[in-house]
Every structure is written in C-alpha cells, then in structure tokens.
Amino acid sequence: MPDVNGPTPTLPAAGKGYQIGYGDVTEPILRVQGAPTEITDAATLTAAQLATGLLVLTSAGGDSYALPTVALWEVQLGGAENIKINQSFDFAIVSLSGTSTLTVGTGWTLVGHATMATVSGMWRARKTAAGAWTAYRLA
Helix, strand or coil: CCECCECCCCCCCCCCCCCCCCCCCCCCCCCCCCCCEEECCCEECCHHHHHCCEEEECCCCCEEEECCCHHHHHHHCCCHHHCCCCCEEEEEEEECCCEEEEECCCCEEEECCCEEECCEEEEEEEEEECCEEEEEECC
C-alpha cells in the first residue's frame, strides 16, 4: 500500500543491484577516475589537466605548477553562468620526487601549505565569488 509520500520502494534482491538510500552501508563508494595527468616539468596546468582530478608530478623537484586562470577553469566546467558560488571540486597532486609547489593563476587564492616534498596533496577548489576560486589544502 502506498504511503502519503508515494509508492513504497522495493529493494533489489541480494546481490542484484544497489539503490541509493537503500543500499548496504558497508559497500565502498565507487567513482569514475580517468588516467591521471603526468607532468614532468614546471608548468602552468591546463584546465583539462586539472579536471582529471589526479595530477602526478614526475620532475626531479624544485618546480612550480600554476593553476590555470579562473576564466579558463570555468570554461572547462561549462561556463561561469553554470557554476554557483560555493560549488567545489576536489583534486589530488602526487609529487614523486623532490619538492614541488602549487601556485595561483589569475582569480585563485591558495589556503594552506602549497609545497609538497615527495608527498601527495589533497585540495578542494571552491568558487567564492564571480571570477574567484579558492584552493584549500586538505591533506
């Protein structure tokens, strides 16, 4: 019998699928992750590289990597008019050797330690205003 909110949902048979809100909380959350972007030397990252969400730095170290301008980043995301303030995007940087530093492109602000010495860095990019984004170092 339907309740006041509509029909009662039916659960899939064991092992037959997953329905959001009714699944097994012990199951891992899977995402799609394309191949990481490998960068060998100091560079200004392209918006497409940043959009992969996973950057692997293979240089000997001492290099700086600049975020693309906010204008280019927002074009990559479908245009500034499609992105609301406070929307965010997470990305990871894996520095395989030496010390690497993340720097800003026009329209960006960095919060947190921008240097990665043979370690990984987890970042959250958040739109803070029209034409402005902040990248927060999470780990």
